[in-house]
Amino acid sequence: MATTTASITIQSDITTNPVTITKEMVMHKFQSNVGIEETTGLQAKKFAATTAVVIVENTEGTAGKASKVYIRNTGTSNENFFYVALNASAAAADTTETIGKLYGGDWMLMPWAATAATSHDITVAPSTTDAMTLEFMVFQE
Amino acid sequence: MATTTAKLNIQSADLTPGMALNIDPPAMTMYQTGTTTGLELIDMGAGRLTQASGADALAEALGTADTTNYVYICNTSTDIEHYIKIGIHDTLIGHLGSEEWLFIPWNMGDADAEINIEAEASGTIPYEYAIFKSTFTLPAKT
Numbered sequence: 449m450a451t452t453t454a455s456i457t458i459q460s461d462i463t464t465n466p467v468t469i470t471k472e473m474v475m476h477k478f479q480s481n482v483g484i485e486e487t488t489g490l491q492a493k494k495f496a497a498t499t500a501v502v503i504v505e506n507t508e509g510t511a512g513k514a515s516k517v518y519i520r521n522t523g524t525s526n527e528n529f530f531y532v533a534l535n536a537s538a539a540a541a542d543t544t545e546t547i548g549k550l551y552g553g554d555w556m557l558m559p560w561a562a563t564a565a566t567s568h569d570i571t572v573a574p575s576t577t578d579a580m581t582l583e584f585m586v587f588q589e
Numbered sequence: 590m591a592t593t594t595a596k597l598n599i600q601s602a603d604l605t606p607g608m609a610l611n612i613d614p615p616a617m618t619m620y621q622t623g624t625t626t627g628l629e630l631i632d633m634g635a636g637r638l639t640q641a642s643g644a645d646a647l648a649e650a651l652g653t654a655d656t657t658n659y660v661y662i663c664n665t666s667t668d669i670e671h672y673i674k675i676g677i678h679d680t681l682i683g684h685l686g687s688e689e690w691l692f693i694p695w696n697m698g699d700a701d702a703e704i705n706i707e708a709e710a711s712g713t714i715p716y717e718y719a720i721f722k723s724t725f726t727l728p729a730k731t
Contacts, residue, residue: 455597458596459593460591480669534680545679546698547682547694548657550694557597557693559683559685
């Protein structure tokens with residue numbers, strides 16, 4: 449059994465009383481205390497077109513099992529971004545179902561229901577033809 | 590201007606034998622859409638879900654469509670049977686197990702793009718959340 453931990457620290461002074469959220473989780477198999485044991489490994493891909501691209505296919509996961517996906521835009525731009533979507537082919541803002549936008553330096557870590565359908569492919573679409581790089585990794589049982 | 594940052598670290602000494610994993614990117618700063626102006630809207634809370642309540646909207650997309658927002662949700666239950674389904678409108682994103690959290694961008698792609706949560710397994714599942722927003726429109730008075 450492997451032990452994989454992910455910790456997050458969020459700090460904000462939006463409110464007059466500053467907010468700090470600190471949480472650590474161990475990535476477990478579904479409804480289990482056993483750690484996940486598989487990963488795609490950390491991948492990096494450079495993009496230079498606005499075409500939507502599937503970075504994780506639904507077939508890479510197993511329905512009903514625990515999966516987590518880490519994605520990060522390694523750039524620094526505050527104007528250019530990647531759309532991230534659970535979708536068959538595209539990641540436009542109004543396409544079901546776009547999750548959100550990752551600007552330079554932004555990251556996300558989410559559970560992933562690897563439903564066996566293209567509706568659960570993980571698709572990204574750059575907002576620009578300027579070169580941008582995405583790193584990503586899937587953790588699964 | 591407010592400053593909101595999120596720092597991630599993922600570590601494993603044995604997931605990939607012989608290659609210890611340590612993903613430790615710099616803290617990200619959350620900006621308003623396409624700018625270097627920090628976010629100034631926050632929605633935080635905690636609650637309890639029961640399976641009987643079905644899917645509930647944790648946050649409606651009551652802001653400007655296609656903007657920059659971020660969502661943190663944590664299932665604070667310690668019972669390994671307890672998990673929460675997380676979705677955007679009709680699309681299931683994934684299952685958040687006990688003591689697990691997620692952090693995602695949320696662009697409020699359209700008015701139907703609500704964040705929804707649903708308890709699975711009997712019992713009461715506690716959760717916490719924080720949503721950092723670029724825009725927000727208060728619901729209309731009834």
